[in-house]
Amino acid sequence: MSGPLSSLVRREIAIARRIGGGGSMGVVFLLVLVTIVPFAIGPDLNLLRRIGPAILWIASLLAMLLGLDRLFQADWEDGSLDQLQLGATPLEAVVFVKCLAHWATTALPLVVAAPLMGLLMAQEPESMLGIGVSLLVGSPAMTFIGAVGAAATVSLRRGGLLMALLVLPLCIPALIFGVSAANAAAGGTVPFLTPLAVLAALTLASGALCPFAAAALLRRLGE
Amino acid sequence: MLRYANPSFVLRFVKPAIPICAGLTAILLAVGLYLVFFVAPADYQQGETVRIMYIHVPAAWLGMFAYMVMSSAALGTLVWRHPVADAAQKSAAPLGAMFTFVCLVTGSLWGKPMWGTYWVWDARLTSMLVLLLIYLALIALWQTIEEPQRAAKAAAVMTLVGLVNIPIIKFSVDWWNTLHQPASVFTTSGPAIYSSMLWPLLIMAVGATFLFLTLHMMSIRNEILRRRLDRLTHLAVAAGEARGTASFEPAR
Numbered sequence: 001m002s003g004p005l006s007s008l009v010r011r012e013i014a015i016a017r018r019i020g021g022g023g024s025m026g027v028v029f030l031l032v033l034v035t036i037v038p039f040a041i042g043p044d045l046n047l048l049r050r051i052g053p054a055i056l057w058i059a060s061l062l063a064m065l066l067g068l069d070r071l072f073q074a075d076w077e078d079g080s081l082d083q084l085q086l087g088a089t090p091l092e093a094v095v096f097v098k099c100l101a102h103w104a105t106t107a108l109p110l111v112v113a114a115p116l117m118g119l120l121m122a123q124e125p126e127s128m129l130g131i132g133v134s135l136l137v138g139s140p141a142m143t144f145i146g147a148v149g150a151a152a153t154v155s156l157r158r159g160g161l162l163m164a165l166l167v168l169p170l171c172i173p174a175l176i177f178g179v180s181a182a183n184a185a186a187g188g189t190v191p192f193l194t195p196l197a198v199l200a201a202l203t204l205a206s207g208a209l210c211p212f213a214a215a216a217l218l219r220r221l222g223e
Numbered sequence: 224m225l226r227y228a229n230p231s232f233v234l235r236f237v238k239p240a241i242p243i244c245a246g247l248t249a250i251l252l253a254v255g256l257y258l259v260f261f262v263a264p265a266d267y268q269q270g271e272t273v274r275i276m277y278i279h280v281p282a283a284w285l286g287m288f289a290y291m292v293m294s295s296a297a298l299g300t301l302v303w304r305h306p307v308a309d310a311a312q313k314s315a316a317p318l319g320a321m322f323t324f325v326c327l328v329t330g331s332l333w334g335k336p337m338w339g340t341y342w343v344w345d346a347r348l349t350s351m352l353v354l355l356l357i358y359l360a361l362i363a364l365w366q367t368i369e370e371p372q373r374a375a376k377a378a379a380v381m382t383l384v385g386l387v388n389i390p391i392i393k394f395s396v397d398w399w400n401t402l403h404q405p406a407s408v409f410t411t412s413g414p415a416i417y418s419s420m421l422w423p424l425l426i427m428a429v430g431a432t433f434l435f436l437t438l439h440m441m442s443i444r445n446e447i448l449r450r451r452l453d454r455l456t457h458l459a460v461a462a463g464e465a466r467g468t469a470s471f472e473p474a475r
Contacts (some may be wrong), residue, residue: 153367220380
């Protein structure tokens with residue numbers, strides 16, 4: 001475990017831990033979102049039980065967007081992105097590893113926390129499990145797609161909103177299949193594995209393609 | 224092909240091409256609208272509201288056609304680094320957004336009497352709405368990144384990412400819900416539309432395509448001229464600074 005990519009993983013995780021905020025702040029944001037929903041729609045537990053998986057998925061998607069605009073920006077500003085480009089390791093692999101590290105530090109806490117917040121949404125245990133599994137399978141897709149948006153807006157000082165505009169429409173497929181997998185776990189006519197398999201396909205395809213798009217952007221914007 | 228990468232050649236090319244295309248647009252749309260309003264029959268079920276279709280369907284086609292034009296221009300930007308491809312890309316986005324918007328508006332005007340509501344979350348409507356969102360995000364990207372070359376590269380990659388995503392979005396939205404009627408012009412067993420309705424539709428579609436081409440060429444020309452003006456302004460300012468009298472007036 002001493003190759004350039006594993007040291008990059010260690011560096012990313014160390015930075016995320018020392019700066020703080022990323023993972024725990026996302027979980028707090030998720031909690032705030034989940035809390036304000038009943039204030040808007042009323043404390044009807046039957047309604048909350050029905051829309052709970054959808055609310056938790058949307059809240060997790062938004063929480064994942066929070067830190068995403070900094071994925072490449074900090075490295076761009078202090079010049080370490082140039083150093084990473086000059087190295088022998090392909091930039092695509094660097095992007096892939098940065099995405100994985102970012103997912104582990106920001107999305108993984110959400111994957112753990114979101115099912116527990118199902119308690120606030122009157123979810124049954126099977127449904128909470130479904131939310132957890134579908135988020136675990138689907139959230140990497142959102143990180144990879146988000147990385148393309150983060151790379152496109154890397155040179156902008158306040159690119160966060162623009163990044164959300166670019167990324168959210170592209171996340172619709174993951175959202176559709178994630179929510180339907182979570183709903184299927186709570187009971188229904190659709191078998192749980194069908195949407196989950198499509199969701200897994202989305203994650204694998206975006207993991208295979210998005211690093212190339214993001215690396216192309218970083219290379220060309222750096223010229 | 225590479226001649227089209229030369230902005231001066233493109234300016235010379237579009238100078239006669241714009242009036243020709245504009246004339247064709249006017250003729251085709253005049254004939255098409257005449258057929259639509261006075262010749263084409265009302266539908267036995269939908270009545271007069273079927274005439275909305277003659278605007279709606281070409282707008283939908285052009286909304287998607289513009290994305291294809293934009294994607295090929297994006298390839299031009301990334302592979303050959305044409306400055307004209309940048310301009311073509313930038314110009315296609317607002318036009319595509321406009322046609323998509325017209326498609327959505329005419330669709331909901333038709334939906335109110337037919338389906339009883341302006342909007343339903345049906346698969347085809349939703350895909351077009353997502354297409355509009357992608358167009359709007361790309362326009363926002365163009366407006367936010369100030370340096371044109373950099374904006375062109377960012378928009379090109381995002382356009383191609385969107386191109387890969389559009390079929391996936393279409394598929395997932397289809398899976399999610401379906402109410403809209405299936406395609407009825409391009410089917411394997413020939414058009415399922417009676418010819419007295421098909422001809423006006425095709426003429427309107429060709430007219431709308433020429434409208435797009437005319438507007439696209441005009442917009443490309445404006446973009447090339449705008450860049451030249453920018454460069455001349457920079458040169459004039461630099462020359463003024465060299466003389467010690469900085470001037471910010473545009474060059475003539």
